Amino acid sequence: MNEVRVSPDGARRRYALVSFLTWLPAGLMTAPLVLLMLDRGLSIVEVGVVMTVYSLVIAALELPTGGLADVVGRRVVLVVSAACTALALTVLAVAGSMVAFIVAGSVLGVARALSSGPAEAWFVDTLHAVDGTDADLRPGLSRGHVMEDVALSIGVLAGGFIPLAVRAGAVSVPGWLDPLAAPAVLGAVAALVWLVVVLVAMPEAPRPAASMGQVLRGVPVTVAAGVRVAVRDGVLRRLVLVAAVIGMALTCVELLVPGHLAALTGSGEVGATAYALVSAIGFAAAALGSAAAPALARRLSYGTAGRGSVRGAVAGLVIAAAGLAGLAASVPVGTGGAGAVVLAAVPYLVFFAGLGAHGVLRAELAHHRVTAGERTTMASASSLSGSGGAALANLTLAPLAMGLGVGAAWWLVAVVVLAAATAFARMSVLHLSR
Known part of the structure; x- marks a missing residue:
C-alpha cells in the first residue's frame, strides 16, 4: 500500500477503531473461557496449566515482538x-x-505479545509526522484507551x-457448536474484521527492504537498545x-x-454472574477514567508548565489505591445479599477509573522519552x-488471602500502589522530554 498522509483527527479515529x-x-472470551475448558473435560488444575502456558508465551515474546514491530x-x-x-x-472452539x-x-x-504496543506506536509516529514531536498526545491516547475498555466491557457482557x-434457542448456530464455544467463533470473526481494518486504516511509510537475516539480527539489537534506554x-x-x-x-x-x-x-453461579456484570461496569469505569x-x-x-501529566498520573494511582482500600474496608461489613455486592462493586469501579486515568498519562510520559525506533519495544x-x-x-x-483474608x-x-505514586515525585519537569 502506498503511503497515505493521515490528518490528526483521522489518526485519532483510526487508532481508536483499531x-x-x-x-x-x-x-468475548473472558466470561466463558474457563467454563468451556471445564465443560470439555479439563480439571481445574489442567485449566491452570493452559493459562500458565499462555502467560509464559506472552512473557517470553513481549520484547522480541516489540523489537520486531520497530x-x-x-x-x-x-x-x-x-x-x-x-x-x-477457532482451535479453541x-x-x-x-x-x-x-x-x-x-x-x-x-x-497477545504481537499486539502489545504497535497500534499506539503507529498513532504516536503518525501524529508526530503531521504535527511535530510537540504534538499533544493526550486526546488520541485517551480515545484509544477508552475504546479498549469499551471493547472489553461489551465483549464481557456479550460473551x-x-x-x-444459544442454549435458549434465541440464536441459531450449527449443531456441532455448543453454546460455550459460540463466543470463540464470534471472536474469530471479529479478529478477521480487525485484520482487514489494520490493512486499510494503518498506512505506514515504506521501510528499507531487508532480508530475513537482517530482520533477525535487527530485532535483538533493537530490543537491547530499548532495554538500555x-x-x-x-x-x-x-x-x-x-x-x-x-500488574x-x-x-x-x-x-x-x-x-x-x-x-x-452464597452461590458460585450467582457470584459468577455478578462478577460478569461488575467486570463490564468496571471496564466502563476505566473508559471514563481514560476519557x-x-x-x-x-x-x-x-504552577510549572508540563507538570499536569505527572500530577494526573499520581492522582490516578491515589484514586486506584482508594478503591483498593474501599474493597478491603467492605469485607468486614459484607454480610451478603445485593447490598453487600453493591458495597464491593463501588470501590471496584473507583479502582478501575483511577487506573484508566493513570494509564493514559503514564503512556504519554513514556512516549515523550523514546524515539520512533524504540517506541514499541518500550511498550513491550x-x-x-x-x-x-x-x-x-x-x-x-x-x-x-487464605491465611489472613x-x-x-x-x-x-x-x-x-500509594508507594508507587512516590516514583513520580522526582520526575523533573525539565527532563520530561528527551
Whole structure:
C-alpha cells in the first residue's frame, strides 16, 4: 500500500477503531473461557496449566515482538497478531483435549505479545509526522484507551450472555457448536474484521527492504537498545517499575473479587454472574477514567508548565489505591445479599477509573522519552513488567488471602500502589522530554 498522509483527527479515529477491535475478541472470551475448558473435560488444575502456558508465551515474546514491530513495521505485526487470534479462537472452539487447548493458548499468547504496543506506536509516529514531536498526545491516547475498555466491557457482557441465548434457542448456530464455544467463533470473526481494518486504516511509510537475516539480527539489537534506554533513563525506569505495581494490583483484584462475590451471594453461579456484570461496569469505569485523563492533567498543570501529566498520573494511582482500600474496608461489613455486592462493586469501579486515568498519562510520559525506533519495544517492556507484577501477585497474595483474608491482601496492595505514586515525585519537569 502506498503511503497515505493521515490528518490528526483521522489518526485519532483510526487508532481508536483499531484499539477497539484489538480487545473485542479478548472481551468475548473472558466470561466463558474457563467454563468451556471445564465443560470439555479439563480439571481445574489442567485449566491452570493452559493459562500458565499462555502467560509464559506472552512473557517470553513481549520484547522480541516489540523489537520486531520497530524493525519491520507496526502494521504487518498487527496483521499477524489478528491472524493468530482468529486461528487460536477457532482451535479453541473445537478443542477437545488438554493438548488442543494448550495449542490454542500458545497461539493466543503469540497474538497477545504481537499486539502489545504497535497500534499506539503507529498513532504516536503518525501524529508526530503531521504535527511535530510537540504534538499533544493526550486526546488520541485517551480515545484509544477508552475504546479498549469499551471493547472489553461489551465483549464481557456479550460473551456472558451469548451462551444463554444459544442454549435458549434465541440464536441459531450449527449443531456441532455448543453454546460455550459460540463466543470463540464470534471472536474469530471479529479478529478477521480487525485484520482487514489494520490493512486499510494503518498506512505506514515504506521501510528499507531487508532480508530475513537482517530482520533477525535487527530485532535483538533493537530490543537491547530499548532495554538500555529503560534502565538508564530515570523517568522510564520509574514508569516501568510502576507498570509492575499496576500488574500486581490488577491481578489482586481479578484473583480475589470473584471468590469474594461468590461468598457474598452464597452461590458460585450467582457470584459468577455478578462478577460478569461488575467486570463490564468496571471496564466502563476505566473508559471514563481514560476519557477524563486529558482534563485531569490540564486541571493539575498549575504552577510549572508540563507538570499536569505527572500530577494526573499520581492522582490516578491515589484514586486506584482508594478503591483498593474501599474493597478491603467492605469485607468486614459484607454480610451478603445485593447490598453487600453493591458495597464491593463501588470501590471496584473507583479502582478501575483511577487506573484508566493513570494509564493514559503514564503512556504519554513514556512516549515523550523514546524515539520512533524504540517506541514499541518500550511498550513491550512496560507490558512485560506488568506481567512480572502479576506473577508475583499470583505467588504471594493468594496464600496471604487464605491465611489472613482477602481484606488483608487488598490493604497491602493499596499501600504498595500509594508507594508507587512516590516514583513520580522526582520526575523533573525539565527532563520530561528527551
